[in-house]
Amino acid sequence: MRHVITALVENKVGVLARIVGLFTSRGFNIDSLTVGETENPELSRLTVVVKGDDATIEQVRKQLGKVIDVIKVIDLTDTPYVERDLLLVKVNVPPGKRGEILEVVDIFRGKIIDVGQKDVIIELSGTEDKLEAMIKLLHTYGIKEMARTGQIAMARGSK
């Protein structure tokens, strides 16, 4: 099953290596991983998406909680939460197709953030499904390059 795990960690050298090592030593392949700043400059927030059976992931979650410098670990899988991913995609613009591509970007409420002679760079944030739906449409024109941040997630409402 797919699990979305977030952890608040101290913003120190080596913490990330220990956490990634924990998943790797169990043979989990990490689907996506992000580490970014939080409301507190001394803490980073880590979001990991992994697939695996529930029991093993629960073990990893517990072990994560024991790592020094890890403040809090939450497996969001069973709580209502929102999840977003960010995409940058460089799309080939065939002659006469610029208008069509702009329409696709508009429909998904994306943004064109760079225009080259033969390509454009599109920025789109949203759920995995939304990103994948736009990517599918853009394949028609030719995708030159693509970068995704991977998921970040947050529990809905107040704790």
Add this chain to the structure above:
Amino acid sequence: MRHVITALVENKVGVLARIVGLFTSRGFNIDSLTVGETENPELSRLTVVVKGDDATIEQVRKQLGKVIDVIKVIDLTDTPYVERDLLLVKVNVPPGKRGEILEVVDIFRGKIIDVGQKDVIIELSGTEDKLEAMIKLLHTYGIKEMARTGQIAMARGSK
């Protein structure tokens, strides 16, 4: 100096651990790190933002290129590139302040993606500066929780 390094890597167990280890063993603290899918399901794209002196980072970049499963490493720092970050932020909504908060979100072209009784979750993508400007304004109301993906980046125009 701040460096933005991207790497195309094989989507295999253990690659991420080796790369993070490379930075950690040199004592670099990673400012942000993202790993996401690419146009090719067998490859992931890694974006790392690190600070350090140019000579040492150049060494790390070279060593990265030698890691098996690393296909290509680019230090974008000296080329024109676009860079984006994604933010989810849960903001306290004091009585009578909902309208004001909506205005802030509108100005930055953010989106409200969840509404609780006493808080809202806002989604905003953009440059680091833009995200920080909005966060600064939202502090007035009280930030309950914040998650950022960290930067992804892409060279402008055609190669």
